[in-house]
Amino acid sequence: xxxxxLSGLTKSYPGATRPAVDRLDLxxxxxxxxxxxxxxxxxxxxxxxxxxxxxRPTSGDIRFDGTSVLAVPAERRGAVxxxxxxxxxxYMSVGENVGYALKVRxxxxxxxxxxxxxxxxxxxxxxxxxxxxxxxxxGQQQRVALARALIVRPRVLLLDEPLSNLDADLRDDMRAxxxxxxxxxxxxxxxxxxxxxxxxxxxxxxxxxxGGVLLQTAAPDVFYDSPASVExxxxxxxTNLLPGTCADGRIATPLGTFRAPRSTVTTGPAVLTIRPESxxxxxxxxxxxxxxxxxxxxxxxxxxxxARYRIAAGDFHFDVITDAEAAxxxxxxxxxxxxxxxxxxxxxxxxxx
Amino acid sequence: xTEPAPPDPMERRSQRLTTLLRGLSLILLAIWxxxxxxxxxxxxxxxxxxFPHLLPEGWSLRSWQDVANPSSQVLPAIRDSLxxxxxxxxxxxxxxxxxxxxxxxHRFPGKRLVEFLILAPNIVPGLTVALGIQIAFLRxxxxxxxxGVILVHLVPSMSYAVLVMAGVFANYDPQAEEVSRSxxxxxxxxxxxxTLPAIFPGLMVxxxxxxLISWDQYIATILIAGGTVKTLSILVVAAAGGGDRALxxxxxxxxxxxxxxxxxxxxxxxxxxxxARRLGRR
Ligand SMILES: Nc1ncnc2c1ncn2[C@@H]1O[C@H](COP(=O)(O)OP(=O)(O)O)[C@@H](O)[C@H]1O
Ligand SMILES: [Mg+2]
Numbered sequence: 001x002x003x004x005x006l007s008g009l010t011k012s013y014p015g016a017t018r019p020a021v022d023r024l025d026l027x028x029x030x031x032x033x034x035x036x037x038x039x040x041x042x043x044x045x046x047x048x049x050x051x052x053x054x055x056r057p058t059s060g061d062i063r064f065d066g067t068s069v070l071a072v073p074a075e076r077r078g079a080v081x082x083x084x085x086x087x088x089x090x091y092m093s094v095g096e097n098v099g100y101a102l103k104v105r106x107x108x109x110x111x112x113x114x115x116x117x118x119x120x121x122x123x124x125x126x127x128x129x130x131x132x133x134x135x136x137x138x139g140q141q142q143r144v145a146l147a148r149a150l151i152v153r154p155r156v157l158l159l160d161e162p163l164s165n166l167d168a169d170l171r172d173d174m175r176a177x178x179x180x181x182x183x184x185x186x187x188x189x190x191x192x193x194x195x196x197x198x199x200x201x202x203x204x205x206x207x208x209x210x211g212g213v214l215l216q217t218a219a220p221d222v223f224y225d226s227p228a229s230v231e232x233x234x235x236x237x238x239t240n241l242l243p244g245t246c247a248d249g250r251i252a253t254p255l256g257t258f259r260a261p262r263s264t265v266t267t268g269p270a271v272l273t274i275r276p277e278s279x280x281x282x283x284x285x286x287x288x289x290x291x292x293x294x295x296x297x298x299x300x301x302x303x304x305x306x307a308r309y310r311i312a313a314g315d316f317h318f319d320v321i322t323d324a325e326a327a328x329x330x331x332x333x334x335x336x337x338x339x340x341x342x343x344x345x346x347x348x349x350x351x352x353x
Numbered sequence: 354x355t356e357p358a359p360p361d362p363m364e365r366r367s368q369r370l371t372t373l374l375r376g377l378s379l380i381l382l383a384i385w386x387x388x389x390x391x392x393x394x395x396x397x398x399x400x401x402x403x404f405p406h407l408l409p410e411g412w413s414l415r416s417w418q419d420v421a422n423p424s425s426q427v428l429p430a431i432r433d434s435l436x437x438x439x440x441x442x443x444x445x446x447x448x449x450x451x452x453x454x455x456x457x458x459h460r461f462p463g464k465r466l467v468e469f470l471i472l473a474p475n476i477v478p479g480l481t482v483a484l485g486i487q488i489a490f491l492r493x494x495x496x497x498x499x500x501g502v503i504l505v506h507l508v509p510s511m512s513y514a515v516l517v518m519a520g521v522f523a524n525y526d527p528q529a530e531e532v533s534r535s536x537x538x539x540x541x542x543x544x545x546x547x548t549l550p551a552i553f554p555g556l557m558v559x560x561x562x563x564x565l566i567s568w569d570q571y572i573a574t575i576l577i578a579g580g581t582v583k584t585l586s587i588l589v590v591a592a593a594g595g596g597d598r599a600l601x602x603x604x605x606x607x608x609x610x611x612x613x614x615x616x617x618x619x620x621x622x623x624x625x626x627x628x629a630r631r632l633g634r635r
Contacts, residue, residue, distance in 0.1 A: 052531070052535045053535075054531050054534060054535065074531075074534040075536075075537050076537070079535060080536055081531060081535040083528050083531075085528075089529060089533075089547055089550075090551075091550035092546075101536040101537050104533075104536065104539075104546070148536070152536070152537060158535070
């Protein structure tokens with residue numbers, strides 16, 4: 001049970017034009033799974049290595065339970081890494097891999113053997129201690145790597161895209177296993193991924209990074225309901241953006257004025273966002289009412305459980321997703337009426353650049 | 354996993370052909386490697402052998418008895434050669450691991466220049482290098498010492514070893530080391546349990562090269578310590594220059610022996626499979 005605090009954490013590689021990790025402030029509560037999410041190259045792995053003590057920060061501090069660990073070498077930090085490939089030491093048996101952390105602590109053979117069996121039990125691979133890593137499937141190797149990482153009860157477990165080499169259904173199994181084992185041992189876990197969906201499924205909180213900078217830290221649902229910026233909204237699949245000017249809980253846009261009580265901006269230029277699932281959809285009959293506007297279906301994809309439409313309204317395009325319960329399937333060219341429920345609208349500051 | 358299906362006759366025939374070709378090529382290779390030694394072998398057992406004759410006119414064990422005789426100085430020469438080649442090998446390996454790692458793993462400004470400087474002593478004729486070093490060594494009192502000879506041999510031995518290890522580290526992924534450290538292993542434990550097993554075959558090859566290069570040195574040894582250090586190669590060259598061809602043949606064979614032994618050991622690491630075992634099985 002260790003709380004990890006990063007403050008102003010910065011890493012500049014020699015010769016790089018900008019820092020790989022740029023003044024990161026992050027509080028990782030004890031015993032939870034925290035996803036570090038962001039596109040490839042945004043500094044996730046660098047952040048993990050900084051926490052593990054494998055990289056020296058250019059500036060900033062890392063504290064475990066309030067105490068700076070910058071002076072503690074990697075082997076004594078108790079922050080254990082697991083990568084997506086090169087999972088296991090190929091020259092050791094499965095049992096030797098799992099027991100490695102105990103062996104380098106000079107534990108007795110008997111202690112190691114019994115703890116190894118315990119850990120293999122925990123990851124549901126009993127009796128495989130004498131196998132060689134190459135005799136195991138990818139998913140089994142993953143489990144062994146997890147057992148090896150957890151055998152000494154690390155203070156922090158650092159997972160770097162651990163599932164990205166697995167097939168989809170195997171990945172679901174491993175997600176469930178990691179969650180179960182993590183909950184059982186209550187070890188503070190940082191889970192790096194570039195997959196937004198995976199972060200949402202796995203994590204208690206998500207820290208979204210881009211270009212070395214932290215964009216937002218919050219519980220997964222917050223990223224859908226109230227993203228901190230247009231960039232965050234886009235990363236989480238919200239592509240419906242309508243610029244305007246807001247005042248008194250309303251926003252005036254080129255497509256009319258909308259009531260919008262939820263906002264980060266009280267007055268002045270703002271961007272209206274609304275998720276594709278939140279837009280209500282009906283055939284045109286009467287002229288558009290409050291928070292409604294008329295449009296036309298540009299294209300649609302019917303996907304069985306839902307249908308996805310692209311709607312043109314004035315000079316703007318909106319994505320709309322309707323569930324299978326929707327009254328009917330519209331065709332390209334059909335005129336439609338869109339309703340933006342006020343409580344689903346989220347106003348953001350206009351994005352810079 | 355399913356069992357492989359039993360091969361059909363066509364396949365079996367082509368397999369047999371492959372085996373035959375492989376056997377043939379092995380025999381050719383063996384002849385290619387062994388042929389140069391045959392005259393040496395015949396010479397070493399000859400009593401009298403003059404030009405037009407295809408084989409010696411008489412046979413004798415005399416040269417081998419001479420080699421075995423203490424007065425031949427063969428044993429002290431082997432000892433001197435080993436006293437130089439073994440430290441050279443160990444030092445080359447110790448230098449080649451970090452140096453090869455730096456060259457193979459990292460990019461840094463001037464890397465090409467460093468690579469060139471490492472190779473340079475092998476491009477410039479050895480005589481020039483040794484002459485240059487000799488002048489410096491005379492000044493520092495290293496001439497005519499084992500230390501001096503070891504230092505001189507280290508130049509070519511180490512440069513080969515470094516290049517071999519640079520190749521090894523060019524294909525090496527340090528992620529496993531990071532995992533090891535995070536699991537609580539210190540730098541030495543990580544090297545011992547994770548790095549060393551991964552680079553071991555390459556390190557063996559680099560060490561064998563280093564050993565053989567030192568074992569072969571002649572001019573450099575003579576220039577630095579001709580008066581005091583008498584290695585086997587000096588003895589062999591002296592015998593070759595003398596009139597006793599039988600003795601020269603026998604000495605040459607003794608001189609070559611470690612190379613052959615090491616080549617057999619090294620072939621295991623070069624191919625990943627023990628060539629010796631494969632030969633024995635077929
Ligand atoms: N050892 C290194 N030396 C120089 N630049 C590096 C090094 N490792 C990573 N970088 C750079 O730092 C940035 C962040 O990399 P990384 O932390 O691996 O991102 P991510 O894991 O999110 O893909 C990238 O631009 C990458 O090229
Ligand atoms: Mg990465």
